[in-house]
Amino acid sequence: xxxTARSFKxxxxxxxxxxxLQKSLKVMGRGFVEKRAKARAALPEFDELxxxxxxxxxxxxxxxxLYLEVYEKQLxxxxxxxxxxxxxADACEQILQICRDKNARLITKGKSMVAEEIxxxxxxxxxxxxxxxxxxxxxxxxxRKEPPSHIVAPAVHVGADQVEADFRRVHKDLPASxxxxxxxxxxxxxxxxxxxxxxxxxVGITGANFLIAQTGSSVIVTNEGNGDLTQSLAPVxxxxxxxxxxxxxxxxxxxxxxxxxxxxTGQSITTYTTFSTGPRRAQDLDGPQEYHVVLLDNGRTxxxxxxxxxxxxxxxxxxCMNHCPVYQSIxxxxxxxxxxxxxxxxxxxxFLGLAEAADLPNASSLCGRCEQVCPMGIKLPDLxxxxxxxxxxxxGPPAMVRGSLSIWAFVAKRPRLYQFLTGMMMPLLGKLAGAxxxxxxxxxxxxxxxxxxxxxxxxxxxxxxxxxxxxxGRL
Amino acid sequence: MTGFVENIRSALGVxxxxxxxxxxVRKHLDDHTRNLIPERALRSHQELVDLxxxxxxxxxxxxxxxxxxxxxxxEVARYQIVNDLAHELKCxxxxxxxxxDWSQQSDLxxxxxxxxxxxxxxxxxxxxxxxxxxxxxxASGPQNPVTLSFLPETNIVLIRAQDIVGSYEDAWLKLPWGxxxxxxxxxxxxxxGPSRTADIEQTLIxxxxxxxxxxxxxxx
Numbered sequence: 001x002x003x004t005a006r007s008f009k010x011x012x013x014x015x016x017x018x019x020x021l022q023k024s025l026k027v028m029g030r031g032f033v034e035k036r037a038k039a040r041a042a043l044p045e046f047d048e049l050x051x052x053x054x055x056x057x058x059x060x061x062x063x064x065x066l067y068l069e070v071y072e073k074q075l076x077x078x079x080x081x082x083x084x085x086x087x088x089a090d091a092c093e094q095i096l097q098i099c100r101d102k103n104a105r106l107i108t109k110g111k112s113m114v115a116e117e118i119x120x121x122x123x124x125x126x127x128x129x130x131x132x133x134x135x136x137x138x139x140x141x142x143x144r145k146e147p148p149s150h151i152v153a154p155a156v157h158v159g160a161d162q163v164e165a166d167f168r169r170v171h172k173d174l175p176a177s178x179x180x181x182x183x184x185x186x187x188x189x190x191x192x193x194x195x196x197x198x199x200x201x202x203v204g205i206t207g208a209n210f211l212i213a214q215t216g217s218s219v220i221v222t223n224e225g226n227g228d229l230t231q232s233l234a235p236v237x238x239x240x241x242x243x244x245x246x247x248x249x250x251x252x253x254x255x256x257x258x259x260x261x262x263x264x265t266g267q268s269i270t271t272y273t274t275f276s277t278g279p280r281r282a283q284d285l286d287g288p289q290e291y292h293v294v295l296l297d298n299g300r301t302x303x304x305x306x307x308x309x310x311x312x313x314x315x316x317x318x319x320c321m322n323h324c325p326v327y328q329s330i331x332x333x334x335x336x337x338x339x340x341x342x343x344x345x346x347x348x349x350x351f352l353g354l355a356e357a358a359d360l361p362n363a364s365s366l367c368g369r370c371e372q373v374c375p376m377g378i379k380l381p382d383l384x385x386x387x388x389x390x391x392x393x394x395x396g397p398p399a400m401v402r403g404s405l406s407i408w409a410f411v412a413k414r415p416r417l418y419q420f421l422t423g424m425m426m427p428l429l430g431k432l433a434g435a436x437x438x439x440x441x442x443x444x445x446x447x448x449x450x451x452x453x454x455x456x457x458x459x460x461x462x463x464x465x466x467x468x469x470x471x472x473g474r475l
Numbered sequence: 476m477t478g479f480v481e482n483i484r485s486a487l488g489v490x491x492x493x494x495x496x497x498x499x500v501r502k503h504l505d506d507h508t509r510n511l512i513p514e515r516a517l518r519s520h521q522e523l524v525d526l527x528x529x530x531x532x533x534x535x536x537x538x539x540x541x542x543x544x545x546x547x548x549x550e551v552a553r554y555q556i557v558n559d560l561a562h563e564l565k566c567x568x569x570x571x572x573x574x575x576d577w578s579q580q581s582d583l584x585x586x587x588x589x590x591x592x593x594x595x596x597x598x599x600x601x602x603x604x605x606x607x608x609x610x611x612x613x614a615s616g617p618q619n620p621v622t623l624s625f626l627p628e629t630n631i632v633l634i635r636a637q638d639i640v641g642s643y644e645d646a647w648l649k650l651p652w653g654x655x656x657x658x659x660x661x662x663x664x665x666x667x668g669p670s671r672t673a674d675i676e677q678t679l680i681x682x683x684x685x686x687x688x689x690x691x692x693x694x695x
């Protein structure tokens with residue numbers, strides 16, 4: 001996927017002005033937040049399960065080389081094929097090659113963020129293949145030629161009336177007089193449109209939420225059943241996934257499954273959780289004849305050796321973005337690449353380079369909600385701060401910002417000077433503010449005052465009040 | 476794997492032959508250690524069966540609890556009439572399903588094989604059920620072709636009460652096991668309700684791409 005992370009600030013401004021988007025974000029509202037809170041409250045062991053899940057992921061990453069070797073052995077023993085992809089381009093070419101070997105024309109696809117990461121659809125379409133997204137949200141954004149705006153709910157930015165318009169535009173053979181005012185009618189229409197695509201597909205591509213070393217299995221979690229139709233009806237099943245999805249055992253996967261859906265949509269488990277191991281067996285009457293797993297690195301090994309290694313624990317539940325005040329205000333597209341929200345602010349600079357994505361770690365008030373709700377305990381604010389430091393060290397921010405920060409640091413490290421200056425400024429600002437007790441404009445502060453008032457200081461500093469109270473014996 | 480795994484080893488700063496790491500991994504894989512099991516999965520069998528039914532019903536599945544396998548045929552017929560479904564049923568070669576006596580349901584057509592587009596109703600057999608989330612475990616194979624669980628509009632699933640356990644971990648034990656773990660069929664489908672989506676304005680709608688109705692028959 002092509003990045004627009006470099007123009008994050010412009011993207012964010014446009015998102016704030018975009019009435020349609022703001023309406024959709026309002027519809028999304030606190031839905032995810034409340035559902036997760038309810039699911040957590042209903043399972044007393046939730047927090048402890050999260051801690052154990054974190055330990056599983058950390059343990060796996062620390063022994064990733066060994067578990068990958070076991071995984072490969074088990075996968076091969078069950079008749080599957082493993083393809084190792086160092087880069088996004090490698091993965092695309094490997095998948096294209098499998099499709100070409102089968103003379104494939106029609107590809108059905110389940111939802112996969114790794115597929116978005118490598119720009120798979122573009123590459124396959126460029127090669128003349130027809131690719132049909134089968135997850136309803138992905139289907140909608142494919143019709144609209146848009147990237148996903150959320151890692152769990154890719155079309156969360158689209159209104160039902162827009163979906164209706166898109167369906168009428170694309171499903172030309174259906175009667176124009178049909179009633180699509182009810183979302184259920186839209187779901188039913190998509191179901192009917194995709195039925196034959198599932199059956200006619202030459203290759204079905206899905207992602208994986210987990211890979212299991214013990215059994216050589218891949219796991220997908222879905223609600224619609226589209227991933228299962230994709231991988232059961234096509235003669236070839238390709239899994240596109242990445243090395244961080246590996247866990248050791250079925251028991252370990254079971255623990256993570258307990259926290260994944262609860263964190264994501266507030267369900268106790270998704271409707272379908274499917275464990276796939278190898279191709280159809282000799283006696284089987286259905287299922288794919290071939291099973292390929294394309295395992296992507298794309299910088300993850302490098303990340304493993306870096307201070308951002310803990311972000312590899314991420315299980316892509318989306319809780320961080322659901323709870324993020326910045327995401328809630330601007331939606332996912334403004335972030336400019338596959339992974340939005342706080343986890344995107346941490347991952348995208350790794351994937352795209354800091355020069356491209358430096359604005360993302362700054363797009364946070366560091367309020368800490370994301371870390372609080374992350375089932376994998378990823379210290380997202382700390383990691384964003386680390387990117388900011390790296391950016392600063394690399395001379396990234398403009399001279400004006402760097403200069404101001406240096407002056408600030410100089411003053412803040414000298415308490416007497418600090419108190420002297422604030423002791424002069426606060427009474428002055430307090431007086432200037434007048435009866436309104438706030439500023440609509442201040443020199444050098446337009447970044448703040450352009451969109452909101454700045455509350456005026458009371459006129460006294462904390463230190464002067466403290467001294468006064470101590471003198472009067474009130475403390 | 477060479478190159479790929481070597482890169483990971485150098486990123487981790489470890490060597491391939493470190494006996495301590497090899498032992499940690501071997502032990503973790505072979506000991507079948509369980510992590511925390513929630514209390515709701517550790518109740519008496521009777522309570523687990525109740526929880527299983529109640530949880531499935533809370534996610535828009537319907538459940539019939541019958542005392543005997545002999546009652547299944549009339550329950551299926553009743554369900555099809557109530558829901559105005561075609562009097563047809565597609566199933567695999569499952570041995571438990573094969574024991575059902577359909578002779579009293581003369582107008583019910585029993586078909587065998589994988590699902591094709593026009594099949595309206597399927598009958599499958601879950602080898603286990605996990606009460607903690609009302610989850611059916613269905614193994615693919617000639618006995619339960621995987622398409623039966625996804626293509627028809629209505630999926631009826633048979634499960635014996637004795638196969639209902641508390642946790643996912645206990646459910647995995649119902650598969651045949653080798654040394655390293657269960658022998659996995661091509662797919663194990665964990666099913667917890669009828670197909671659904673909330674992709675349009677977060678409105679929950681049942682019946683996305685998979686079955687629009689899930690009816691579970693617990694026997695025993």
